[in-house]
Amino acid sequence: MSDETPVSAAADPAAAISVRALWKVFGPSADKVVGTPLADLTRKELLNETGCVAAVRDVSFDVAPGEVFVVMGLSGSGKSTLVRCLTRLIEPTAGSVLVSGEDILKASPSRLRELRRTQFSMVFQHFGLLPHRRVIDNIAYSLEINGVKKEARHARANEVIELVGLHGYGNSYPEQLSGGMQQRVGLARALAVDPKVMFLDEPFSALDPLIRRDMQAEVMRLHRDLGKTMVFITHDLAEAMKVGDRIAIMRDGAVVQMGTPEDLVANPADDYVADFTRDIPKSHVLCLHAIARPLADGEDLDGPELDGGMVIRDATPTILEARRAVKVVQNGQFLGVVTPDDVLRLISGDVDAVTAQEAETGP
Amino acid sequence: MTRVRELLRHKWILVLLLVVVWIVLATVLKGVHTLELPTAKNTPVTQWLTDFASSIRGNRTESPAFVYFFNPIRATIAAFIEAIRSVISVPGAGNVIPLIGWLGTLSIIGYIVYVTSNLRTSLLSMGLLLACGVLGMWTFTMDTLAMTMGAVFLSLAIGLPLGIWAGLNDKVMKVFRPGLDLAQILPTLVYLAPLALVFLIGIAAATIATLIYSIPICIRITAHAVRSLRAGPVEAAVSMGSTKMQLLRKVQLPMAKQTIILGVNQTTLAALSFVVIAALIGAPGLGKPVVDALVIRNVGDGVVAGLAVVFLAVMLDRATTAAVIKNNTFVRDTGKARTKRRIGLIVGGVLTIVAVVLSRQVLWAAVFPEQLNFGKQIASVADAVATWFTTTFYFFTTTFNEYFTVTFLNPLEGVLANSPWYVTVIMIALLAAIIGGRGVAILSLVLLTIVVLIGLWNDTMISLAQILLATLLTMIIGIVLGVMAGRSERVEKALKPFLDAGQTLPAFVYLVPVLALFGPTRFAAIVCGVFYAAPVVVRMVADGVRGGPPEMVEAATSAGSTPVQVITKVQLPASKKSLLLGANQGLIFVLAVIVIGGFVGAGGLGYLVIVGQSKPELAGKGLAAGLAIVLLGIVLDRITQASARRSGNPGG
Numbered sequence A: 001m002s003d004e005t006p007v008s009a010a011a012d013p014a015a016a017i018s019v020r021a022l023w024k025v026f027g028p029s030a031d032k033v034v035g036t037p038l039a040d041l042t043r044k045e046l047l048n049e050t051g052c053v054a055a056v057r058d059v060s061f062d063v064a065p066g067e068v069f070v071v072m073g074l075s076g077s078g079k080s081t082l083v084r085c086l087t088r089l090i091e092p093t094a095g096s097v098l099v100s101g102e103d104i105l106k107a108s109p110s111r112l113r114e115l116r117r118t119q120f121s122m123v124f125q126h127f128g129l130l131p132h133r134r135v136i137d138n139i140a141y142s143l144e145i146n147g148v149k150k151e152a153r154h155a156r157a158n159e160v161i162e163l164v165g166l167h168g169y170g171n172s173y174p175e176q177l178s179g180g181m182q183q184r185v186g187l188a189r190a191l192a193v194d195p196k197v198m199f200l201d202e203p204f205s206a207l208d209p210l211i212r213r214d215m216q217a218e219v220m221r222l223h224r225d226l227g228k229t230m231v232f233i234t235h236d237l238a239e240a241m242k243v244g245d246r247i248a249i250m251r252d253g254a255v256v257q258m259g260t261p262e263d264l265v266a267n268p269a270d271d272y273v274a275d276f277t278r279d280i281p282k283s284h285v286l287c288l289h290a291i292a293r294p295l296a297d298g299e300d301l302d303g304p305e306l307d308g309g310m311v312i313r314d315a316t317p318t319i320l321e322a323r324r325a326v327k328v329v330q331n332g333q334f335l336g337v338v339t340p341d342d343v344l345r346l347i348s349g350d351v352d353a354v355t356a357q358e359a360e361t362g363p
Numbered sequence B: 001m002t003r004v005r006e007l008l009r010h011k012w013i014l015v016l017l018l019v020v021v022w023i024v025l026a027t028v029l030k031g032v033h034t035l036e037l038p039t040a041k042n043t044p045v046t047q048w049l050t051d052f053a054s055s056i057r058g059n060r061t062e063s064p065a066f067v068y069f070f071n072p073i074r075a076t077i078a079a080f081i082e083a084i085r086s087v088i089s090v091p092g093a094g095n096v097i098p099l100i101g102w103l104g105t106l107s108i109i110g111y112i113v114y115v116t117s118n119l120r121t122s123l124l125s126m127g128l129l130l131a132c133g134v135l136g137m138w139t140f141t142m143d144t145l146a147m148t149m150g151a152v153f154l155s156l157a158i159g160l161p162l163g164i165w166a167g168l169n170d171k172v173m174k175v176f177r178p179g180l181d182l183a184q185i186l187p188t189l190v191y192l193a194p195l196a197l198v199f200l201i202g203i204a205a206a207t208i209a210t211l212i213y214s215i216p217i218c219i220r221i222t223a224h225a226v227r228s229l230r231a232g233p234v235e236a237a238v239s240m241g242s243t244k245m246q247l248l249r250k251v252q253l254p255m256a257k258q259t260i261i262l263g264v265n266q267t268t269l270a271a272l273s274f275v276v277i278a279a280l281i282g283a284p285g286l287g288k289p290v291v292d293a294l295v296i297r298n299v300g301d302g303v304v305a306g307l308a309v310v311f312l313a314v315m316l317d318r319a320t321t322a323a324v325i326k327n328n329t330f331v332r333d334t335g336k337a338r339t340k341r342r343i344g345l346i347v348g349g350v351l352t353i354v355a356v357v358l359s360r361q362v363l364w365a366a367v368f369p370e371q372l373n374f375g376k377q378i379a380s381v382a383d384a385v386a387t388w389f390t391t392t393f394y395f396f397t398t399t400f401n402e403y404f405t406v407t408f409l410n411p412l413e414g415v416l417a418n419s420p421w422y423v424t425v426i427m428i429a430l431l432a433a434i435i436g437g438r439g440v441a442i443l444s445l446v447l448l449t450i451v452v453l454i455g456l457w458n459d460t461m462i463s464l465a466q467i468l469l470a471t472l473l474t475m476i477i478g479i480v481l482g483v484m485a486g487r488s489e490r491v492e493k494a495l496k497p498f499l500d501a502g503q504t505l506p507a508f509v510y511l512v513p514v515l516a517l518f519g520p521t522r523f524a525a526i527v528c529g530v531f532y533a534a535p536v537v538v539r540m541v542a543d544g545v546r547g548g549p550p551e552m553v554e555a556a557t558s559a560g561s562t563p564v565q566v567i568t569k570v571q572l573p574a575s576k577k578s579l580l581l582g583a584n585q586g587l588i589f590v591l592a593v594i595v596i597g598g599f600v601g602a603g604g605l606g607y608l609v610i611v612g613q614s615k616p617e618l619a620g621k622g623l624a625a626g627l628a629i630v631l632l633g634i635v636l637d638r639i640t641q642a643s644a645r646r647s648g649n650p651g652g
């Protein structure tokens, strides 16, 4: 149940990204850990015994084309290392990474550069803009090193500038822009080459909460319009839930749970995950099917009908207005009913009630 | 924590005990085995070195190493510098003026400064150059400028690529590091004799010595500039698929530019200060009148030449610093400001061309006008002021001088130099062991034994006594002023011009006023050392005090501490490491000047270096003295470095 998306043993060549048994060990004898009994030690034991840090341990996952895959975890859990291993900004210690079926770890330096120039792009927590270049030349940088002529690359840069809402800032220097605007430049730069996959490493963590919300909306809009495959790193579960199709939760270098936002809230694999999800308003994540229950005595089936895949928050106005049991139907199948009381109970945090019902009905 | 404190107390008690034992031994064994040696006498080692030097001199025209290596280098470098001189300072054959007269040179320099920085700095630079002319030092100034520019050009041509390489590559840095570290502690004086021996006294030897002095500075700062770049933009550029070359050209170098220009500033000032002192091995320029004045103790002329050095140093510093400030932001001018600047550039360019043409056609624009030369008058005023000062402040210049010498310097010299050499060597090694650990102690023992074997033990100890006292004074002044500056912005502002000047002026120019005031004494050398070294110590202490966590001071103040308690119980202990590093820097700076003090009657190793320069039969002794200075410098540096390092992590 917790393992919503089981990972097959073999890499999936159809996936946009397919990662298998990926390890990154930092330290003096890094290559003497994987495949030995040392690999079974916890991170702390390993550090004490060998002085090595296992930043990423045995991570496997697939990202479907067009999916937004979120990696989330506390600081130090290995997220940045993981995402850098995917493009070999950090050289992995063991494992395999397939991008559109091609084994990245076997790519020659020049092939790797080519992939970075045309297929991948990355957005950084601290923006990583080139301070000595104007916005437009920052955005055009990857085209420039790819040999695109000045006129063509500026034309493309201007397109992307419009796309991310930077109109009129092309001639500014990064230090003249606010943090939010700088990250828009970071986004534009990542989009300029029209990459297949975007990697975003905590892109909004350095921004104020209000601006962060704008930027999250911006990324979701871009994703809707452009349909890029994204690997999105964050330490903020609310953000993960907002942008992610699927979320992998990391702890001490390993993935502890992977699934849709709803899975994680409804069925946290362990206390670590439950700790994260505790503060997430359930009504924002769970769908009606999670709280639908059998008709009770004295209730009528004459209320309106709602789809079981609807998020509870979105369904709430209808339910409140109906003032009686609402029918929940999914794929032509009757799942049960939901009343305003059920919604209130969920919102007030009566968790047991929900999980109890979840156990009874199932999705 | 308490255990560490106990241990520390322990350590200081040990040091105290050791010093007491030392003094007792030195008093009892006074005058025994001091290895004293008259200046004119050689030891076997110095005799051998003297013979070696004369054999090199004899070999210059025959030995292949000279014919195919050293002599061509000498000729090339000499030709290069002479070419620059022929443009601005030396008339060509059958001519009375150099290629460009003074007005042309002045305008060109003004224009260059305008282009690289701004109008204000450009006017200031021209004013300072004019002032050099008014002092009657135009041609000397141009010679120094030509030498400095040539040396800076070569230093950058060699130092920038090597610095970039060392910045990008850890292995290269590892290879360079020992050399760079050594270069930091070598006093200017020790470069002179060996280079003069190989390349003959003259322009080439002076330039090469300057290069050896300034290139490490250039490499160090450039490597640091590349190394300390923000990681973010570099990683981003890599993630977009940059090649190594693209990364360097489009990202790393542009971002490092600011710091690299700072390196140009430091390289320039280092080159200038060396070119001045290189007058001792035949460099043309302002160093020559300074040396002449020092030799015959002509205060007036010395002051005039020294002032010109100061003006030139300030000009070069301002011009290069303004370029740093101008490059402080990556944002470029737009619109109006750019148009204005373009007009300025065109007007300035035209004016400069006119001035250059004039300076080749009209006499007053070609040769600096005699009517504007007030050198003589300024010299006599300086003489008068110096006489007035020494008579009015007789107490300070003479009484205090004598008191200090009798009460502090002589006893210290007695302990170090006037006792058996083995007592001193062992005591220093024991002190090194307590302060810096076993490794440093062994190093000290070995290096000092080498000094004994060379035969210059007594002179080394005479220098050491002056160095230690000067460092002590420097530290007292440095801590008092540094704490004040660290605690108050007002004091810091008031001190800033002096600190800046201290870091800009060549050590050599301090000799002139100090010699005027205190005469040719050891005390004069000590005062010089203090003047030269205090600014850097003040700065380090102030930074250390300011760098301490402000909450600590706040907590202590709110707990009811008096300001003195805050300073002694919180701020100074918290900045202990920077104090010790300050002591290290102070020592190195003092060492550099004390040996130059051989000129003003301080005796010791510096005097031997200078004597060796002028008397061929003592050439070996001069070389050996240079070596002894190096060995002494390493010992002092290692001991203070180790103590600073140890205070860094009290646990280990």
Ligand SMILES: Nc1ncnc2c1ncn2[C@@H]1O[C@H](COP(=O)(O)OP(=O)(O)O)[C@@H](O)[C@H]1O
Binding pocket: A026, A027, A053, A054, A055, A073, A074, A075, A076, A077, A078, A079, A080, A081, A082
């Ligand atoms: N270059 C490195 N050398 C050694 N340890 C590293 C290095 N980079 C990261 N680590 C360690 O790996 C772990 C994961 O780091 P990171 O991937 O940055 O975590 P996150 O991005 O989740 O905060 C941390 O314990 C960190 O100290």
Ligand SMILES: [Mg+2]
Binding pocket: A079, A080, A081, A202
């Ligand atoms: Mg991170």
